[in-house]
Amino acid sequence: GAGVSQSPSNKVTEKGKDVELRCDPISGHTALYWYRQSLGQGLEFLIYFQGNSAPDKSGLPSDRFSAERTGGSVSTLTIQRTQQEDSAVYLCASSLGSEQYFGPGTRLTVT
Amino acid sequence: DAKTTQPPSMDCAEGRAANLPCNHSTISGNEYVYWYRQIHSQGPQYIIHGLKNNETNEMASLIITEDRKSSTLILPHATLRDTAVYYCIVRALFTSGTYKYIFGTGTRLKVLA
Numbered sequence: 489g490a491g492v493s494q495s496p497s498n499k500v501t502e503k504g505k506d507v508e509l510r511c512d513p514i515s516g517h518t519a520l521y522w523y524r525q526s527l528g529q530g531l532e533f534l535i536y537f538q539g540n541s542a543p544d545k546s547g548l549p550s551d552r553f554s555a556e557r558t559g560g561s562v563s564t565l566t567i568q569r570t571q572q573e574d575s576a577v578y579l580c581a582s583s584l585g586s587e588q589y590f591g592p593g594t595r596l597t598v599t
Numbered sequence: 600d601a602k603t604t605q606p607p608s609m610d611c612a613e614g615r616a617a618n619l620p621c622n623h624s625t626i627s628g629n630e631y632v633y634w635y636r637q638i639h640s641q642g643p644q645y646i647i648h649g650l651k652n653n654e655t656n657e658m659a660s661l662i663i664t665e666d667r668k669s670s671t672l673i674l675p676h677a678t679l680r681d682t683a684v685y686y687c688i689v690r691a692l693f694t695s696g697t698y699k700y701i702f703g704t705g706t707r708l709k710v711l712a
Contacts, residue, residue: 492642521700530686531643531702544699579642586631586690588700590642 490514492591494580500597501570509565509594513582520563521581521588522555531579537563570598603687603703610709611681617674619706621687624668632663633688633700634672636681643686646672677710684708 493512501507513520522534533547537557548554552570557563567574575598581588604622611617623632631650635643647654647661649670654661660673674681684705691699 519698523702530704533699533701536699546699581642586633586648587645588635588643590644592642 492580492582492589494578494591494594496594497592498595498597500599503572503598504569506566506568507570507596509567509578509596511563511565511580511582511591513561513563513580514584514589515561517582517584517589518560519583519588520557521583522563522565523579523581524549524576525579525593526576534565534578567596570596572598574598602701603689605685605687605703605706607704608707608709610711611674611677613679613710613712614676617672617677617681617708617710619672619674619685619687619708620669621671621703622669623687623689626667626689627691628667631690632661632667632670633690634659634661635686635688635702636683637686637705638683646685648690677708679710679712682708682710 495510518539520537523531524534525531535555536544552568555565577593577595579590579593581590631648633648634646636646637643647656647659649661649663663670684707686705687703689701
């Protein structure tokens with residue numbers, strides 16, 4: 489079946505612009521996670537949605553970052569007034585139980 | 600939150616067992632240990648997880664010490680396709696009842712022909 493998909497696969501933006509990154513989780517998965525992976529680094533947790541519960545936003549690095557999950561399915565990660573340090577691969581994962589299924593990521597480059 | 604430490608890199612000969620260690624000395628009693636791997640330019644892939652008993656599946660075995668302060672992932676017969684970064688992760692339980700996966704820095708395993 490279809491896995492987790494993310495779009496766009498690559499995004500180049502100018503410093504100061506806003507960007508939106510999209511994640512389509514596996515159908516029926518109740519949990520959705522966003523991570524950030526800077527070049528050569530491990531994964532940094534950003535935000536977690538579980539069903540209809542309030543999201544866990546404890547990993548968001550600043551108030552320029554926000555995320556929504558509409559209808560318990562698709563999620564959008566928004567970065568406002570992008571900075572060069574925001575350049576990274578943004579990974580989305582979904583799960584129904586204990587195993588997370590990751591998407592291919594969106595590579596964001598802020599110039 | 601429990602944190603994990605792993606060696607930054609390891610080499611393994613093709614066909615031999617690859618043993619990847621992980622320290623998680625501050626792990627709590629209800630926190631699971633997970634292993635994922637990430638092949639270049641792809642999203643991480645689940646391998647195995649455990650709480651306190653040793654686990655085995657078609658991909659690997661997970662050995663957790665009795666005090667749960669460390670674990671070892673074993674790939675019994677490494678192939679070139681097993682070359683990847685392997686992440687040891689502790690799944691922490693929030694007071695809200697939700698979970699967070701805390702990724703370590705990973706071990707870059709290179710399988711040599």
